[in-house]
Amino acid sequence: MSQTVDRALSILPLLAEGPADLGQVADRLGVHKSTALRLLRTLHEHGLVYRQSDQRYRLGARLIALAQEAMENLDIREIAHPHLVRLNEHCGHTVHLAVYEEDEVLYIDKVESRYPVRMYSRIGKPVAITVAAVAKLLLADLSEQERRALAEKLDYPMYTARSTPNPDAFLRELAKVREQGWATDLGGHEESINCVAAPIRGADGRVVAAMSVSAPNVVVTADELLTLLPLVRRTADDISGEYSGRNPAKNPV
Template sequence: MSQSVERALGILPLLAKGPAGLGEVADELGVHKSTALRLLRTLHERGFVYRQADGRYRLGAQLFALAAEAVENLDVREIAHPHLVALNKATGHTIHLALLQDDEVVYIDKVDSRYPVRMYSRIGKPVPLTVAAVAKLLLADLPEGERRSLAARIDYPRYTARSTPDAAAFLRELELVREQGWAADLGGHEESINCVGAPVRGPDGRVVAALSVSAPSVVVTAEGLVELLPLVRGTADAVSRDYSGSQDPQQDQQEEEDS
């Protein structure tokens, strides 16, 4: 990376903490004030930083505008789909991607199993909130007050003997999902269907979507499906990196070696 570009980029995290003077910027970068001033002027001209009346600099409106536009144009379904296809090829099972919309969790993408016995589900269909793995992942990430409020107002259908019975049990399960970083539905909706899932996170670490692998027990046992968790979580992490625009350390190292 160009030294000037690297130094200019180094200014932005400093100003994200609050306004800073020329001397603070120079000290942060380890450069002379004249060099820091040249970089700040360039960023100021582009609207990425703004010089206040007191002489200090802060992040500029153009930076926020670009960030907002980028977030608005992100399509998690488009980003995730190749990863869902790869996970389907690796496992052979049904893959779902879901989003939280108000009080509903909805499938937004699906890759069907290659086995003759398949799950019935469709894109756009809400999932059972109290049992589905993707629902647990999305709801577990809500602030505690919102989780409790939602748990108190939804119903708890007894689909099977393994269905979540009430709000207290649901909140305990959501807390477990938060702690372990994955979720499962082992016969909670249909006795013969099992599912494991992992969260897709955005740049701020919040869960923006959830993906899962589902299969009938006649194809794979619940234990066998749970053994796929490392692959499922790895896929979710890869989608998260693509969605957030970040790379894993191994990829960074490989690119440095190739350059």
């Protein structure tokens, strides 16, 4: 691990919180201003940070472009997208696609609800890993050691009274999800929002992604949402089949 690079990269999450000037960056890195300046200059040359008119630094445009390319390289996304759209056209609710990577679960695709009430979420945003239905599916597929290790490491914020409270409860939930092959989040993240989710598997049976349908109570009750479960699972299986090369696409574009 390279100290210089390590410091430089530490600047990025720092700037993600908002613009900062040279002094602030230097302080938070714990280095001299001149050192911070040179690191920032290097980041600037690569377009990862931008210097706005008030001289402060913020994250740059190339970072966004890079992330864009990163997502285009995720072929699961390309394959799944039309299926997600079709599911949304059928049920009208918000549809998400998520993957697991290095202790994080994040949304990589989303089709917005066609109801006026929408839920907040953004592609690229890490999800609430201890409560989200897609997170449960992705983590349930890890080995038991990995699950235990991760469960201990996590925080368990009580978003609502029904949030997963601690590692034990989380591990039990993962075991259940692993068993049944699907997952729900019934008001564990936001009081009035429910989700049902199903796993997408690669050729070797490992879970490579998970998809979910989310809707607020004011639109459908949890019970009504659960009636969609068979459809969600079928859609996930279709994507699995196409991803692992078993089935060709039904509606090639």
